[in-house]
Amino acid sequence: MGTALVYHEDMTAARLLWEDPECEIECPQRLTAALEGLQQRGLEQRCLRLVAREASEAELGLVHSPEYVALLRGTQALGTQELQALSGQYDAVYFHPRTFHCARLAVGAALQLVDAVMTGAVRNGLALVRPPGHHSQRAAANGFCVFNSVAIAARHAKQKHGLHRVLIVDWDVHHGQGTQYIFEDDPSVLYFSWHRYEHRRFWPYLRESDADAVGQGQGLGFTVNLPWNQVGMGNADYMAAFLHVLLPLAFEFDPELVLVSAGFDSAIGDPEGQMQATPECFAHLTQLLQVLADGRVCAVLEGGYHLESLSQSVCMMVQALLGDPAPPLSGPMVPHGSALESIQSVRAAQAPYWMSLQQQGAAPVLSPSTCSPEGKPSPLLPWGPEFKAAATQTMAALSSLLDKLCLNPTPPVRTAVALTAPDAALVLPPGVLCQERSALPEEMQAWARPHKALAQDKALTALGKVLYLLDRLLDGQVSSGIAATPAPATAATLDVAIRCGLSHGAQRLLCVAVGQLDRPPDLTDDGRNLWLNIGGKEAAAPSTFHVCVPLPGTTGGFLNCVLALVLPLAYSFQPDLVLVALGPAHGLRDPQAALLTALLRGPAGGRVLALIDEESTPQLVGVLARVLHGEAPPSLGPFSMASPEDMQALMRLRGPLEPQWKMLQVAGEAGVGVVRLRVSA
Structure with missing residues (x-):
């Protein structure tokens, strides 16, 4: 199973035939730039290439009205003036004689991708398409979008493959109101969108783009809007939006398929979005989605209008789909106050419908930022002098960033396993190396000398393999690894691994x-190491670099611990190496250990060394090897609420840690525990 790339060169045929500064940015070069980037990086060659087909009119009818499909079919015979007149009836749309063909190919590409993933031909993939789709509605084109490819793909997945739960993640910088309208009363589709909103000052200027638009009827709680x-x-x-909003809901929803409306106008340098997320961020977002739905992720291109930023971001997403480690995130991991207000508002709006948010203390707090102003101020147009003046500095920063951005191929060995005595029952994924080499004897002896537990030959042999594997991780020859140690020597081996690293x-x-x-006694709080113990003894003198939390006893408790504590700490700390140590009788089930390990690939750019007891089952070793190699972890099973004791312990920990570790924050400083009145426009 690999990654599919679905494309057809005919989708570059439609283009603007008249002067229209608003629409000119949706151009054929968007596709060619993205495809050339994939080819230059050797990523296209690693994918299963599928040639897009046209969607049938019956398939278009899963979402769109027959009259609208007939209207679009008729555009093939219209002249330029007639096309321009028809385009003027819609908001930010242009038609071309080849639009109908291109739009049918875009839908067909999404459907092919879903079929390939659901039949097991591939694990995941990207449909590289235009025109985009998420603004188009049942009987209307809108915002460059003609047919809603992702919405049709969701209906197709439910109808043809019998799915009951589909998650749509829309990270385009514009609100996909078309998708929202189509599924707003449907509890089988969870729709999440973040989008530039600016108090309803940004296109499409809709009240229903705000955080309190949560769906209708049976679909209440299944529309999730996060307005920037x-x-x-x-x-x-x-x-922060993924950790504190999307992922808690997604795990509780337990999707069978993830569809991504992958718009890269939310990336740095884009004239529409004016955001600062760097291309590698989209690799991290993709990795986080791959732990859902057994890794069945189908991404469909939406927006993205800065060609270099678009190309680099697409490459990053495809690398993640292929299982490659994501480069570490650049810049300080400190969310903006405005972002925290938005996160706080959406958590409050969604809390009545989701157990995972109710338990996290999502108080009924609604920020004034949700208030809609009277009228619609003129937007900052990407072709206007105001934007050009403001964009000069951003473009210089983007150029510098892209020069430094590492899009290197995967290390020679993505994952290595070092065992004291390999078990015949152990089955490793293709490409995982079973390591037999050890560190030099004098190096082993030098590191082992302070520890009596490492004096035995068996423990010393295991230590030698750990040290050799650690060196390969640090010199870039190996991306991640697993090493087994005798139970009595686990703590001593961990101490050596920390000091050696x-x-x-x-x-x-x-x-x-x-x-x-126990935390090694000579570790100092010098900012170079962060010790996080799950299920161990509470620290005698807790600090910002020494955190202990009880082992939760339920699925919901475990997810809260990972999403609300472990990952925010990890992303705040920005490590360049992660050690995951599963001590004797650690208490995690194999799926929990796999999920924890898979999620910790992100913060350190994939450099994870897992230390496990040599008595661990071959099944645990195998599943850890697979997730470190980029595969999806097994399902945790049915969602169950955390115990009040687990939640109290978690909330008690978070408060004192938030001043140091900003990714733990879920609310603006003025909003904690305050109930504000909502003002409607």
């Missing part, structure tokens, strides 16, 4: 220890 009320949102804001090049090392593993 300022420009300049960056990596920290996007990651810090002395051999790691600038910041995160250790996530599960079970009764």
Whole structure:
């Protein structure tokens, strides 16, 4: 199973035939630039290439009215003046004699991708298409969009493949109101959109784009809108939105398929979005989605109007779909105050419908940012002098960033496993190396000398393999690894691994220890290491670099611990190496250990070393190897609420840590515990 890339060169045929500054940015070069980027990076060659087909009119009818389809069919015979007149009847739309053909190919590409994923021909994929689709409605084109490819794909997946739960993630910078309208009363489709809103001052200027638009009828709670009320949102804001809004709901919803309306006008440099998220951020977002739905992720291109930023962002997403580690995120991981207000508002609006948010203390707090102003101020147009003056500095920053951005191929070995005695029952994925080499004897002895537990031959042999694997991780020869240690020597081996990592090049090392593993006594709070213990003893003198949390006993408790504590700490700390230590009797089920390990690939650019007890089952070793290699973790099973004790312990921890670790925050400073009146426009 691999990654599909669906494309057809005919989708570059439609183009603007008259002067229209608003529509000229939706051009054929958007596709060619993205495809050339994939080819230059060697990514297209690693994908299964599928040639897009035209969707049938019956398939278009899954969402669109027969009259609207007939109207679009008729555009093939119209002249330029007639096309311009018809285009003027819609908002930000242009038609071309080839529009009908191109739009049918865009829908057909999305349907082919869904079929390939649902039949197991591929694990995931990208449909590289135009025109985009998420603004188009049942009987109307809108915002460059003709047919709603993602909405049709969702209906197709339900009808043809019998799915009951489909998640649509729309990270385009514009609100996909067309998709929202189509599914707003449908509880089988969870629709999440973040979008530039600016107190209803940004296109499409809709009241129903705000956080309190949560669906209708049976679909209440299944529309999730996160409005950005300022420009300049960056990596920290996007990651916070996923960790504190989307992922809690998604795990509770438990989708069978994830569809992504992948608009890259939300990336740095884009004239429409004016946001600051760098291309590698989209690799991280993609990785987070891949832990859902057994990894069945189908992305469909929407917007994106800065060609270089679009191309780099598409490449990053495809690398993540292929299972490659995502480069570490650049910039400080501190969400903007305005972003926290938006996150706070959407959590409050959604809390009545989702257990996961009710337990996290999502108080009924609604920010004044949700108030809609009277009238619609003129937007900052991408062709106007105001924008050009403001964009000069952003473009210079983008050029500098892209020069530094690492799009290197995967390390020679993506994942290596070092065991003291390989089990015949162990089945490793193709491409995972079973390592037999050890560190030099004198190096082993030097590191082992302070620890009596490492004096035995078996423990010393295991330590040698750990040290050799750690060196390969730090010199870039191996991306991630798993090493087994004898149970009595686990704590000592972990201590050596931490000290060795810090002395051999790691600038910041995160250790996530599960079970009764004490923090090495000589570790100092110098900012270079962060110790996080799940299920261990409470720290005698807790600090911002020494965090202990009880092991939750339910699925909901475990997810809250990971999403609301472990990952925000990890992304705030920005480590360049992560150690995951599963001590004897650690208490995690295999799917929980796999999910924790998979999610920790992100913060350190994939550099994860998992230390496990040598008595662990071959099944655990195999599943950890698969997730470190880029595959999806197994399902956690049915969602169950966290215990009040687990939630109290988690909330008690978070408060003192928030001043240091900003990614833990879920509300603006003035909004905590305050109930505000909502004012309607």
